[in-house]
Amino acid sequence: MPLWLIMFSGRAAVPTILSGPVWHVHEMVFGFGAATVAGFLLTAIPNWTGRMPLQGWPLAILVVVWCAGRAAVFCSQQLGPVAAALIDLAFPIVFLAVVAREITAGRNWRNLPMLAALTLLLIASLLVHVEAIVDAPTAELGNRLGVSTLLMLINLVGGRIIPSFTGNWLVKQRPDVRPPGAFGSFDRLALVLTGLALLAWTVVPDAPAGAWVELAASVAVGVRLARWRGWATWREPLLWILHLGYGWLALGLLLLGLSSLWPAIPQTTALHALTAGAIGTMTLAVMTRASLGHTGQPLTAGPATTAAYLFVTIATVLRLLAPLAGDDYLAALGVAGGAWTAAFALFVIAYARPLMTPRS
Helix, strand or coil: CHHHHHHHCCCCCCCCCCCHHHHHHHHHHHHHHHHHHHHHHHHHHHHHHCCCCCCCHHHHHHHHHHHHHHHHHHCHHHHCHHHHHHHHHHHHHHHHHHHHHHHHHCCCHHHCHHHHHHHHHHHHHHHHHHHHHHCCCCHHHHHHHHHHHHHHHHHHHHHHHHHHHHHHHHHHHCCCCCCCCCCCHHHHHHHHHHHHHHHHHHHCCCCHHHHHHHHHHHHHHHHHHHCCCHHHHCCCHHHHHHHHHHHHHHHHHHHHHHHHHCCCCCHHHHHHHHHHHHHHHHHHHHHHHHHHHHCCCCCCCCHHHHHHHHHHHHHHHHHHHHHHHHHHHHHHHHHHHHHHHHHHHHHHHHHHHHHHCCCC
């Protein structure tokens, strides 16, 4: 993120063969986003299948393959587009094989949709590289497909964990509030509408008909969120941040629909509500909760964790308001990017030691 801000301001250049905006989106989706998905699945799959988690040298090799992909895309002018693509795509291919092995060995057929999501991320990243190799206009399509896949994962996974975690907490801390109900027909409707809205945006991003689907999906996601009673969790940041992250999905879909009907709203504003907001916030929310649980610490947000939540929220709000800054647009972007970076830097500071030392 800091490097992108320096590059966007014209003070430095990145030796990538991709255009600046395409490189930025690609690295946030297939670098940051793919690492997020991998971290979540490597943590969750052992719980789903009862098998041992990936660890030791196999895990270390997977990390090295991911790092090699980031370096290859960064230096793709020197490597050439084909070599960069092969190195970068090695991670999603290898990781897809790892997840397929674990799900099939554990006969965990319920989570087969995760293989579909990983396949879509692989195809999406490939489309970005195709433009660099054969000069076909596929990069933006690939980036939109990648963003949509991450958002649909948030919709699916968030729909599982947010009402579950909220219900467990309400039973213990707020018995006066009825816990969220079980997954039902309205939840299915919200998933279908969101899927259709993201499909329309991916394939025909400027189609007026798609705008109405996006608006309908926004309403469905918002109503679904309201039914999870997040307002009752205000005393526990570890919970309300999950509701806030899912709320960015509703707002982003709303802005996406409005941007097609009302050109005064830039589509980049909607895009950053969905990415910096929904993806960034949900990443931090799930990452902190999982880290606390797996290091044996109490499931409550301390000062550093709460500050990280505030920073990622401030960053998203400032990024959405940046187009209104006029001549101070670059300064507003810098502050927003700095706050977003600070949120994840705080995570590193607060969680590095617990993650690298024996479980409490």
